[in-house]
Amino acid sequence: MFDRKHNCLVVVGAQWGDEGKGKLVDVLAESADLVVRYQGGANAGHTVVVGDRQFVLHQIPSGILHPQAICIVGNGVVLDPETFFAECDQLEAQGIAVAGRLFVSDRAHVVLPFHQLLDQASEKQQQIGTTGRGIGPAYEDKIGRRGVRVADLIRGTGARDLLVTRIERANALLAMLGATVRADLAEHLELAERLGARLRPLATDTGLLVHRAVRDGRRVLLEGAQGALLDIDHGTYPFVTSSSTTAGGAAIGAGIGPTAIDGVLGVVKAYTTRVGNGPLPTEVGGELEGRLRALGHEFGATTGRPRRCGWFDATVVRYSVRVNGLTGLAVTKLDVLDTFAEIPVGVSYQLDGDDCHEFPSDVELLERVQPVYEVLPGWECSLAGARRLADLPAQARAYLDRLQDLAGAPIRYVSVGTRRDQIIEV
Numbered sequence: 266m267f268d269r270k271h272n273c274l275v276v277v278g279a280q281w282g283d284e285g286k287g288k289l290v291d292v293l294a295e296s297a298d299l300v301v302r303y304q305g306g307a308n309a310g311h312t313v314v315v316g317d318r319q320f321v322l323h324q325i326p327s328g329i330l331h332p333q334a335i336c337i338v339g340n341g342v343v344l345d346p347e348t349f350f351a352e353c354d355q356l357e358a359q360g361i362a363v364a365g366r367l368f369v370s371d372r373a374h375v376v377l378p379f380h381q382l383l384d385q386a387s388e389k390q391q392q393i394g395t396t397g398r399g400i401g402p403a404y405e406d407k408i409g410r411r412g413v414r415v416a417d418l419i420r421g422t423g424a425r426d427l428l429v430t431r432i433e434r435a436n437a438l439l440a441m442l443g444a445t446v447r448a449d450l451a452e453h454l455e456l457a458e459r460l461g462a463r464l465r466p467l468a469t470d471t472g473l474l475v476h477r478a479v480r481d482g483r484r485v486l487l488e489g490a491q492g493a494l495l496d497i498d499h500g501t502y503p504f505v506t507s508s509s510t511t512a513g514g515a516a517i518g519a520g521i522g523p524t525a526i527d528g529v530l531g532v533v534k535a536y537t538t539r540v541g542n543g544p545l546p547t548e549v550g551g552e553l554e555g556r557l558r559a560l561g562h563e564f565g566a567t568t569g570r571p572r573r574c575g576w577f578d579a580t581v582v583r584y585s586v587r588v589n590g591l592t593g594l595a596v597t598k599l600d601v602l603d604t605f606a607e608i609p610v611g612v613s614y615q616l617d618g619d620d621c622h623e624f625p626s627d628v629e630l631l632e633r634v635q636p637v638y639e640v641l642p643g644w645e646c647s648l649a650g651a652r653r654l655a656d657l658p659a660q661a662r663a664y665l666d667r668l669q670d671l672a673g674a675p676i677r678y679v680s681v682g683t684r685r686d687q688i689i690e691v
């Protein structure tokens with residue numbers, strides 16, 4: 266079901282992550298030639314249900330479940346090699362052939378155990394609610410020009426000198442942060458040697474592979490992780506992740522020019538969720554939030570943390586349409602709202618008594634905004650069997666129409682369940 270209008274399509278999360286990108290990419294990857302992860306790392310958790318089997322992918326592109334798709338971990342990803350290979354082994358054990366169709370950019374930076382120690386130690390002070398996977402410290406090292414790249418690990422003993430200085434620095438930082446744990450050089454050297462050898466046959470200039478595929482008119486999917494509101498520039502800073510989760514990050518992180526991209530699909534839940542700290546203006550609270558969480562199985566795929574739940578926030582999605590240049594929307598989990606008699610939708614904000622139509626940059630303002638709700642009638646029946654727009658009850662279609670109007674981008678897909686076939690192409 267590849268989006269036929271596009272040859273190089275970016276799929277991004279248009280809220281705070283966990284929108285169901287994994288399922289969308291899996292569905293679209295059925296006829297894709299190349300699927301590329303371009304940012305983030307093991308903080309992501311993309312869940313894909315195939316028949317009665319569930320796969321949770323953290324670093325490997327969701328396209329891996331389609332045998333014809335070549336999968337790439339691009340230069341913009343921070344790769345945790347230990348968990349990456351654990352994921353490869355798990356897929357192979359589940360009968361998914363990975364060898365020969367998975368490549369890793371030699372420019373990608375690696376996340377090492379000391380990054381995780383630093384993440385966990387910093388978190389005690391900063392309280393962002395990170396996943397603890399070392400993502401922030403690895404990107405800090407990258408931007409600070411002291412990162413360790415896949416190219417260093419595969420050089421054999423090349424990483425040794427680098428690691429000596431990195432571990433010294435990490436231990437000084439850990440002491441400064443008041444942590445009692447220390448990074449162990451011998452452990453890092455062993456890991457670098459063992460996993461460097463395993464990475465060697467997979468590592469290549471993946472930007473060149475993506476470039477050639479685009480040039481030759483093959484179908485390329487660029488798979489984003491997290492969501493626009495967690496973007497380092499455009500998200501609810503400082504409660505964000507450390508990468509460019511918006512579509513602009515796709516070109517950089519896949520190693521191609523922006524003109525190669527010809528479509529951007531934003532995935533949105535029919536409501537809103539967020540894991541970790543920071544503002545969530547339409548957060549529901551109380552028993553109703555518990556109901557939404559239980560119905561939507563809103564627990565983190567990576568950390569198991571309960572997700573905070575809120576109603577659809579059109580100010581967020583409108584903003585997301587703008588900063589991502591979305592050409593279409595995929596609305597997921599519409600079926601989760603099946604039992605609600607009335608469904609509030611946040612159409613705009615009020616700030617200190619004034620209308621506020623644009624998403625504020627300052628989290629202090631965001632904490633103070635009051636959503637303005639419009640209450641739409643629910644459909645109170647199961648959508649699980651709907652396969653065409655015409656199968657949806659009038660209230661569900663009206664709900665989608667209203668979301669589309671408020672968001673300002675056309676809805677292209679609607680997902681009504683976890684299974685591959687539970688999707689409507691609009």
Ligand code: IMP
Nearest residue numbers: 282308309310394395396505506540541
């Ligand atoms: P980090 O990416 O682990 O540094 O976490 C920073 C923020 O991003 C925290 O609020 C996390 O909960 C959130 N986050 C990171 N990855 C994901 C994801 O895949 N889905 C949803 N939230 C995420």
